[in-house]
Amino acid sequence: MHNALLPLITALKKKKALSGVSALLSWDQETYMPEGSIEQRAEQLALIDSISHAHHTSHDFKSAMAEVVDLKTGLPRIDGLTESEKTMVKAVWRDWQKTNALPTAFVEELSKATALGQHQWGIAREQNKFLDFAPHLQKMVELQRKKAVFYNMEGHAYDALIDDYEPGMKMADINPLFDALRDAIIDIRKRIETSKATFVDISESHYDITKQWDFGVDILNEMGFDFKRGRQDKSVHPFTTEFNRNDVRITTRFNPNDLLESFSSTIHEGGHALYEQGLDAYWDGTPLAEAMSLGIHESQSLLWENYVCYSWPFWDGHFNKLKQYFRYEFTGVSAEQFYRTINQVQPSCIRVEADEVTYSLHIMLRYEIEKALISGDLDVAELPTLWNQRMADYVGITPPNDTQGVLQDVHWSYGLFGYFPTYALGNLYGRMLFEQAESEIPDLNGSIRRGEMLALKTWLNDKVHKVGRGTTPSELITHITGKELSVTPFVNYLKEKYGAIYKVKL
């Protein structure tokens, strides 16, 4: 590392340590903290977050940066930096600029509106009263528009919001992808609906929770999750968090009647965790040892969950291992029957319960609404009607009420606009990455069948994880695969997989 960068690295490591403390407090709140301590925990978190914000906006941080970078342009002020060091410095400057772009009064207003909006959303959702949440949503939309103005970026306000989660990605890139994806998936869904395929029912059994836990841990070990640098616990909503790359925590949840609830979340969060554990130690504390974007993060979880652990090669090799835990529960069920059953397409009103085929349609709906809200083309009052119409057109079902419709997700009450598209982008990135891995790793599907998945983990470490935030998501995909980001690999994969499961031409 260039000597002139050292004061900046020290300042960055302090920032990272503070965010690790904050993440630890949040993790504890979701897993072990006694309920009674919620108010004190909120105070502790607010204190750490304000110290962290003060550090990032401090005179010391600014002068450490001014030593090496022109504060107006983000260009290096010193000679002799490597290309990676220049990229790192530019990313640090960009983060700093964004933090400083928002006036303190605005940050306070946003944080109050978020706390209140989230509270009101919870009540409105429970009571199925969209109108009670509408004024808070309206306020949040206005604040998001203001935030985009403060960012002062070129292009559409919504582009500036997307940039917080998927750097460099714009509506102009996403629109053609999502238009093609939506039409292709609606077509696949309609064709599947004509199928007369039947499935075995595995929902009647009771699946011992200790055995579910043990089977999940077996698979995490096969994937190469490092239990010396991470752990798994239980929580109501599964998540991944990291305090640093040597302490990555995942959570899962159990349903005694649904084996797949814990299995899916363990693998999904395990995929996120491998990303965090795989970051490059050399760049610790800097943006080059941070995940690139939410979409790339999601590509890692979806790759392991859908393309590895819900694939035929996986179950061809693992159904007998599962039966060692649940011998009686699966009497008379074959590996193929099990594989087909767990991959059934069952359209749902609820995004988080959606199957692999229809999931992206839920995202298209939210993306279209966000764009229209931020542009001012859609009034908040029109939301429930539009939501229900599009659900009927896209997913083929109409929500019975707003609780299961427009009020189901927490994101908008939190002010997370521009976040949703990253879920669907994750599928596109993930599929392209998996197919590239298939072409570079000899007999990848044979290894998945045998549970020897370290070659895939190492490939992802080298190609994706170690890059950190060294480039943009679409450049990363093109660099690794030699192809432009496209919906074709994902759509073809759905057609092939589900055509075989449903025995229809897709």
Ligand SMILES: [Zn+2]
């Ligand atoms: Zn995820």
